[in-house]
Amino acid sequence: MTTSALIPARSTFPNGLVFLSKRTRTTPAVTINIAIRAGSECDPADAPGAMYLLSRLIDRGTATQSADDIAEALDSRGISLGITVTRHLFSFICTCLAEDFQDVMSLVGDIVLAPSLPEAQLATRKGEVITMLRQDEDNPGVRATETLMEMLYPAPHSYGRRAKGTIDVIERLTRDRLADLHARRFAPCETSIVTVGDVDPDESRAAVERVFGGWAVPPPPAPPVLPATPAMSRRRVDIPMMNKAQADIAYGFVTLRRTDPDYYACWLMNHAFGQYSMSGRLGDSIRERQGMAYYAYSSLDANIMEGPLLIRAGVSGTNIDRAVGSIDQEIATLVAGGLTQKELDDSRRFLIYAMPRALETNAGIANYLQTAEFFDLGLDYDERIPELLRGVTLEHANAMARKYLSVDRATVVTAGPYRRDATSALP
Amino acid sequence: MLRRATLDNGLTVLVQEEHTAPLASVWCWYKVGSKDERAGLTGVSHWVEHMNFKGTTNIPRDQVKGIIEQFGGSWNGYTWIDQTTYLETATKDALDRMLFIESERMANGLYHPDDCESERTVIISELHGGENDPDQFLDQEVVATAFKAHPYGHPTIGWLADLKTMTRDDLYGYYQQWYAPNNASLVVVGDVDADDVVRRAEHHFGTIASRTIPLRQTTVEPEQTGERRVTIRKPGTTAYLKVAYHAPAVDDPQFYPLLVLDAALTGAYGLNLWSSFRTPPPQRSTRLYRALVGRGFASAVSGSLMPTQLPFVYIISATATHGVPLGEVERVMLDELAGVARGGITPAELAKAKSQLNARLVFENDSVTNIAHQIGYFETIAGVDVFANFRPRIAAVTLEQVADAARELLTESNRTVGWFDPLPVENAAGI
Numbered sequence: 136m137t138t139s140a141l142i143p144a145r146s147t148f149p150n151g152l153v154f155l156s157k158r159t160r161t162t163p164a165v166t167i168n169i170a171i172r173a174g175s176e177c178d179p180a181d182a183p184g185a186m187y188l189l190s191r192l193i194d195r196g197t198a199t200q201s202a203d204d205i206a207e208a209l210d211s212r213g214i215s216l217g218i219t220v221t222r223h224l225f226s227f228i229c230t231c232l233a234e235d236f237q238d239v240m241s242l243v244g245d246i247v248l249a250p251s252l253p254e255a256q257l258a259t260r261k262g263e264v265i266t267m268l269r270q271d272e273d274n275p276g277v278r279a280t281e282t283l284m285e286m287l288y289p290a291p292h293s294y295g296r297r298a299k300g301t302i303d304v305i306e307r308l309t310r311d312r313l314a315d316l317h318a319r320r321f322a323p324c325e326t327s328i329v330t331v332g333d334v335d336p337d338e339s340r341a342a343v344e345r346v347f348g349g350w351a352v353p354p355p356p357a358p359p360v361l362p363a364t365p366a367m368s369r370r371r372v373d374i375p376m377m378n379k380a381q382a383d384i385a386y387g388f389v390t391l392r393r394t395d396p397d398y399y400a401c402w403l404m405n406h407a408f409g410q411y412s413m414s415g416r417l418g419d420s421i422r423e424r425q426g427m428a429y430y431a432y433s434s435l436d437a438n439i440m441e442g443p444l445l446i447r448a449g450v451s452g453t454n455i456d457r458a459v460g461s462i463d464q465e466i467a468t469l470v471a472g473g474l475t476q477k478e479l480d481d482s483r484r485f486l487i488y489a490m491p492r493a494l495e496t497n498a499g500i501a502n503y504l505q506t507a508e509f510f511d512l513g514l515d516y517d518e519r520i521p522e523l524l525r526g527v528t529l530e531h532a533n534a535m536a537r538k539y540l541s542v543d544r545a546t547v548v549t550a551g552p553y554r555r556d557a558t559s560a561l562p
Numbered sequence: 563m564l565r566r567a568t569l570d571n572g573l574t575v576l577v578q579e580e581h582t583a584p585l586a587s588v589w590c591w592y593k594v595g596s597k598d599e600r601a602g603l604t605g606v607s608h609w610v611e612h613m614n615f616k617g618t619t620n621i622p623r624d625q626v627k628g629i630i631e632q633f634g635g636s637w638n639g640y641t642w643i644d645q646t647t648y649l650e651t652a653t654k655d656a657l658d659r660m661l662f663i664e665s666e667r668m669a670n671g672l673y674h675p676d677d678c679e680s681e682r683t684v685i686i687s688e689l690h691g692g693e694n695d696p697d698q699f700l701d702q703e704v705v706a707t708a709f710k711a712h713p714y715g716h717p718t719i720g721w722l723a724d725l726k727t728m729t730r731d732d733l734y735g736y737y738q739q740w741y742a743p744n745n746a747s748l749v750v751v752g753d754v755d756a757d758d759v760v761r762r763a764e765h766h767f768g769t770i771a772s773r774t775i776p777l778r779q780t781t782v783e784p785e786q787t788g789e790r791r792v793t794i795r796k797p798g799t800t801a802y803l804k805v806a807y808h809a810p811a812v813d814d815p816q817f818y819p820l821l822v823l824d825a826a827l828t829g830a831y832g833l834n835l836w837s838s839f840r841t842p843p844p845q846r847s848t849r850l851y852r853a854l855v856g857r858g859f860a861s862a863v864s865g866s867l868m869p870t871q872l873p874f875v876y877i878i879s880a881t882a883t884h885g886v887p888l889g890e891v892e893r894v895m896l897d898e899l900a901g902v903a904r905g906g907i908t909p910a911e912l913a914k915a916k917s918q919l920n921a922r923l924v925f926e927n928d929s930v931t932n933i934a935h936q937i938g939y940f941e942t943i944a945g946v947d948v949f950a951n952f953r954p955r956i957a958a959v960t961l962e963q964v965a966d967a968a969r970e971l972l973t974e975s976n977r978t979v980g981w982f983d984p985l986p987v988e989n990a991a992g993i
Contacts (some may be wrong), residue, residue, distance in 0.1 A: 161582045162928050206846030211914045213830065213921025215844045230925055259858040262883040266800060266861035269884050273799040273987065275694060378797035378987055381690035412627035413615075426680030429688040449691050451683075481628055488634025488653055495583045496928045 144336035151324030156336035165332030166497035172325040173225040176293040184300015195256040198249040233333040244346030275550040279385035283548040322352040331497040363441040374550035382551020386446040393437040400531040406482040409433025452552035473533030565756035571772040572744025577756040586752030587651040587930040588660040591938040594740040596718040605720015608641040616677045619670035644871045665766040678730040704980035707792045712783035744772040751934035790978040798984030801882040806978045809876035812869035819963035825915035828865030832922030836935040871943040903972040906965025
C-alpha cells in the first residue's frame with residue numbers, strides 16, 4: 136500500500152480558530168489556505184450574490200493599506216491570491232516563497248480581518264461581476280447547470296441559488312451591507328487555516344497566532360440546514376441558444392450528505408459510472424462507442440446538505456435527444472443490473488492508489504486538509520480511506536444506484552442550438 | 563540532475579530523479595504539431611493524438627482502460643503547434659507499464675476504420691465546444707489573420723471542412739511518417755533510478771526502427787507591413803478585444819526582454835503550458851490591469867507570450883466591461899502600449915517582473931508531472947538547456963533591452979486587432 140501518512144500538526148486557538156500545518160520540502164514554497172464558513176449559503180435571502188461581491192472587493196484595501204499597496208505587495212513577490220466563494224466556504228488561497236511566508240501571512244491576515252471595502256472600488260467591482268453574469272448568460276454549460284440546480288434545490292435552499300447572484304441584486308448592494316456581512320459572518324470559530332510547505336509548523340503556528348490570535352468576534356448564528364427533497368417525477372427544460380455551435384446537457388438527482396454512512400458506497404458507484412478512466416460507463420457509451428461528445432461524465436458533490444449527482448455532456452444540437460436517451464439507457468442498465476464486481480474493484484483500487492498523487496503538491500495537501508477539517512474526518516483520514524473503501528460491498532454500491540438514480544425521476548436541462556418540436560415525444 | 567541518453571534508434575531519453583513522493587511521471591514527446599500540417603489536412607496531428615488512445619497491437623482496444631488506473635494513475639495527451647505529447651503519472655511500480663504503453667503508441671497503433679469515424683464526431687464536438695466561447699473563437703480568428711503564409715496560422719484542432727473530409731489513410735499515413743524514435747523524446751521524472759530507467763527504455767523501445775522523417779515545411783511568414791483587423795459580429799452578451807504582435811521564438815535573445823515586458827504589462831504567467839496557465843498571474847499592479855480593469859474599462863485583461871520553436875504571436879486580451887464600447891477599450895490599451903513603446907518600463911517594474919518570473923519558476927516545479935512537462939516541452943522546441951538557463955537569462959535582462967523590445971515589436975504595422983462585437987441574443991427558455 137502506498138498511501139502516505141500525512142500526520143499534520145493541528146491545534147485550536149482560544150478564540151476557536153483551527154490551525155493545521157504540514158511541512159514539506161519539495162520546493163522552497165508555502166501554500167496558505169484559509170477557509171471561513173461564510174460561503175454563499177450566508178447570502179441574505181434578498182441578496183443572493185452578496186458574498187461573491189464581497190470576495191471581489193475584500194482585498195481592495197484595509198484599514199492601513201490601499202488597494203495599490205496590496206497589489207504591489209503581492210505582485211512584487213509573484214503571488215496570486217485566489218479568493219473564492221463556494222456554497223459553504225469563503226477561501227483565501229495563495230502560494231508564496233518560503234522566505235516571504237511571514238510577510239504574506241501578515242498581509243493576508245490584514246485582508247481577512249480589516250478590509251476597508253472602499254466605496255471607490257465598489258462600482259468597478261460591480262461592473263466586473265455584471266460582466267461575468269452576462270458571460271454566464273451566453274454559456275450553455277453554465278445555463279444548463281444553474282437551471283438544473285435551481286430545479287433540484289428550489290428556494291429557499293441555498294444550493295439552487297446562483298453564487299454570483301443577479302444583475303439587479305448586484306447593482307443594489309451597498310458598501311454598508313457588505314461590511315455588515317463581513318462583520319457578522321467572519322469569525323475565528325468559523326475559520327480554519329492550513330499551511331503546507333517549507334515552513335516549520337511551530338513557526339507557522341506562531342505566525343498565525345501573531346496575526347489571528349487577537350481576533351475576537353462572537354460566533355455567528357449557524358446557517359440553516361435545509362432538507363432537499365428528491366424529485367418524484369421526470370422533468371425536462373430546454374433552453375434554446377441558437378447562436379451556439381454545441382449544446383450542453385445537465386442531468387441530475389439529489390443524493391446524500393457527506394456524513395451519511397452510505398457516502399463511500401455512493402462515491403464508488405458514481406466513480407465507476409461516470410469517472411473511472413475516460414469517464415466510466417458514461418464515457419464508454421457516449422464518447423467512446425457512439426462518438427457523440429467530447430465529454431460525458433458524472434460527478435458527486437455530497438456536502439453539508441444532500442448534494443447532487445450531476446451528469447454532464449456536450450453534444451451537437453442534432454444529437455441532444457439521442458444523448459439524453461443514451462444517458463437514460465445507462466442509468467436504467469445500472470439500476471437494473473448494477474455494477475460488476477470488476478468495475479467496483481477497479482474504481483476502488485484506483486481511488487486508493489491515487490492518494491499519493493492527490494497529496495503530492497503543497498496546494499493538493501492543503502486542499503485535502505481543509506476538506507478533512509470541514510467534514511471532521513480526522514487527522515488520520517488519509518490512512519483510513521483504503522479501509523473505508525474496502526468496506527463497500529457490491530450490493531451496497533448497487534443499492535446506491537437503485538436508491539438515488541431513476542430515469543423516471545431525473546431532472547434534465549439542455550442548453551444550446553436546439554428547439555424541441557412541440558409534437559415530439561420527450562426522451 | 564538530468565540524465566540524458568540516446569538509444570541507437572535515435573530516441574532521446576531524459577531522466578530526473580525526484581524522491582519526494584512514491585510516484586513516476588512518463589512523457590513521450592513527438593516533434594510534430596499543427597505547423598507540420600499541409601492544407602487540406604489541418605487538424606491531423608490532433609486527430610492522430612486521439613487515435614493513439616484507441617488500442618495497439620498488444621493493447622487491445624478494450625484493455626486500454628485500467629492499465630494505469632490500477633496504479634492510481636492518470637493519463638492524458640495534448641497537441642499544439644510544435645508538438646504532440648502523451649503522459650502517464652502513477653505510483654512508481656507502474657513504471658514498466660507506462661514505458662510499455664508509450665512504446666506501443668510509438669509503433670503499433672491500430673487505427674481501426676470504425677474508431678476513426680467515431681472520433682471524427684468527437685473532435686468536431688470538441689471544435690464546436692471551443693466555438694461556443696467567443697473569446698476562444700476570436701483568438702483563433704486573430705491568429706489566422708496575423709499569419710498569411712506560415713502554418714502557425716491555422717488552429718491546432720483544424721478547420722471544420724478538413725475534419726469532415728480527412729480519411730483513415732490520411733491519419734494512419736501521418737502517424738507512420740512522424741511517429742518514430744528519432745523524432746521523439748522520452749522523459750521520466752520521479753522516484754526512480756536514472757540508470758535503471760535508461761535500461762528499461764532500451765528494453766521497451768530499442769527494437770523500434772528509426773525512419774526518415776519528412777522534410778519540414780520551410781515557409782517563412784513575410785514581415786507584416788500594416789495593421790490588420792478582424793471583427794466578428796455574432797450574437798453574444800459580451801465584447802472581447804485582442805491585439806496580437808508577431809513575437810520572437812524562444813531561442814531568440816529578444817524573447818527574454820519580451821517576457822519581462824509582458825510581466826510588466828499583464829503579470830507573469832510563468833512558462834509551464836501544462837500548469838501555470840491555469841492559474842491567474844499576479845497582475846493588479848501591472849500597467850494594463852491598472853489602466854483597463856482598475857479604471858473599469860475591462861473586467862479582465864491577460865497576456866500570452868508562449869515559448870515556441872518559431873516566431874509566433876504575443877496576444878493581449880481584454881474583456882470589455884458591460885456597457886463600455888470596444889473602441890474605448892482598444893484606445894486605452896493602445897495608449898498604454900504606445901507609452902511603453904516610447905519610454906520602456908521603470909527599474910521598479912523590471913525588478914518586480916523578474917521576481918514574479920523567478921517565483922513562478924519555483925511554483926511550477928512542484929510535482930513530478932510538472933517537472934517532466936517542462937523538460938520535455940523545451941527539449942522538443944529548442945533543447946532542454948533553454949529551460950535550464952531561464953533563470954540567468956531572465957536575471958540578465960536590462961531596462962534597455964525591454965525598451966528595445968517594446969519599441970521594435972509594439973508597432974502599428976506589426977499588430978493585428980480583433981474584436982468580438984456581440985449582436986443581441988434572442989434566447990428564450992421553454993419548459
